[in-house]
Amino acid sequence: MPQNLDWLRRGTVEIFPQSSDSQGETATLEDILTNTNRPLRVKLGIDPTAGDIHLGHSIPIRKLRAFQDAGHTAVLIIGDFTARIGDPTGKSETRQQLTVEQVQEYAKTYLEQVRPILDFDTPGRLEVRYNSEWLSQLDLNKILELLSTMTVGQMLEKEGFDLRFKKQNPIFLHEFMYPLMQGYDSVAVEADVELGGTDQKFNIAVGRDLQRHFGQKPQFGLLLPILIGTDGVQKMSKSLGNYIGLSEHPNNKYQKLQAIPDNLLRQYFELLTNLPLEQLPENPREQQKLLAGEIVTQYHGEIAAQEAKIAAESAGQAGSIPEFSLMAVEFPARLSSILNGSGLCKSGGEGRRKIQEGGVRLDGEKVTDPEVTYRSADELKGKVLQLGKKNFVRLV
Structure with a gap:
């Protein structure tokens, strides 16, 4: 396993815990990565709540690949059970619950979309799990045990719940189950590390608490930033129309990427590529072309990237559609x-x-x-x- 941990720190906002906590944990994740004699189990959960994954979603998936390349085991959890509730994080109202059929349809496309990112071929480097495997088997005794690990006050510390409670917007009891079930995923797969966006810190911390409750060593949390969309203002979101889908046609992808605002270029290079940041061209226009070519190559290959570049140039589109x-x-x-x-x-x-x-x-x-x-x-x-x-x- 490589001793240089630059790959771990690149684009990372926070790793917790970083020092001894109330439970007496003293080793940091960096210590464990340097000194461990076994592959770590690194968890990432994704809920199939829509048909498409965009570049913002790819950030933790790329970090999962970095752990694979460092010799560790990626545990990709398809949240086919939790998706039926929907993550309440950042939501001002209750999500509409999905049917089993809807979730199964969405889940079909997810693995194909992440295939260009993850290592599916090296033995021992990837486990793909569906959390219905264990969550659908929970009986009332186990559900009551999970509920007994957290108070209503603790649950209301979750940002979205707190805001909704203050505004007297309804919070339904099944929504309280989402952090507990997502946390129980960490118990089921015995995760050493969990990856997520900065908005997932509460859910990852619940996983740590549940692992302690069930006699496991609590996982580390690694948080990554939320990608700003192509409008340069709001987070990348399909509903806002400022996104770039992983399955988009390479020409579309190239056109959008070569129009990324100058102030976002460094973040896009850092989070979406492995290129050395100190070697980027000085000219923002050249950076845009390099970014577009690099990302289209990642997902579609060099030939498609060249064709996309030629299409953009022949159409006379100087960086915009x-x-x-x-x-x-x-x-x-x-x-x-x-x-x-x-x-x-x-x-x-x-x-x-x-x-x-x-x-x-x-x-x-x-x-x-x-x-x-x-x-x-x-x-x-x-x-x-x-x-x-x-x-x-x-x-x-």
């Missing part, structure tokens, strides 16, 4: 009409024909229904509409 205002559209509207209104097609009939021929993509996903209709601009804002390989427009 032409925009089309959805205010000019009367909703509900067919996509074929939007193709016409945006200038990508000369008529709605041509738009329908191009869709039937398979030449139209929306945020990288091929559209096949020539009659597909959208009810409002909210369904389309921020998305990139593409005709062929070289014609793009961003819907705003």
Whole structure:
């Protein structure tokens, strides 16, 4: 195992605990990584609550790969049970509960999307687990035991719950179960380390408490930053339209990345690539091109990255995609009409024909229904509409 821990610290916001705590733990994670004679079990849980993963989600997955490369065992937990509740973190209201069928459908795509990041081939480097394996088996006695490990006051210290309680927004009892079940995942897989965004500190700490309760050595928590989206203001989010999906078409991905605001470039390089930060070009425009090429190569290969670069240059797009205002559209509207209104097609009939021929993509996903209709601009804002390989427009 490599003794240089630069890979661990890169992009890391916090590792806890860092010194002795009330339980008498004195070793730090750095100490254990340097002196251990066995691979650590490093946990990352992802809940399949939607069909797509974006670059913001990839940050802890990339750190999980760094642990794999350092000789440790990645334990990727697909939260097919916890997804049915939904993580209440950062939510001002109760999440809509998903059906078993919805979760299973979303889960199918997750492994394929993370395959370019993780090492699936080296023996002993990856365990993929579904938490329904143990959570669906909990009986009432075990559930009561879990509930007895935390008070209502402790639960209300969780930021989202505290805010909702003060505003007298309803908090349902099943939501209190989410941190406990997510924490019990750490017990089930005997995690040494858990990865998560900075918003997951409470959940990871619950996992430490439950491991102590069940007689295990508590895990370390490693927190990573939340990625700012392509708008340069808010966190990357599909609902805000400022995201770059892992499964997006390479041309789309390249176009969005070469338009990243200058003030975000260093963070994107640090969190989304392994390139040495001290060797980046000084010119921000060159940095944007390097970033776009590097990330498209990661997910689609060098040939696709070269093709995406050529498409961008031949279209004469100097770092940005032409925009089309959805205010000019009367909703509900067919996509074929939007193709016409945006200038990508000369008529709605041509738009329908191009869709039937398979030449139209929306945020990288091929559209096949020539009659597909959208009810409002909210369904389309921020998305990139593409005709062929070289014609793009961003819907705003």
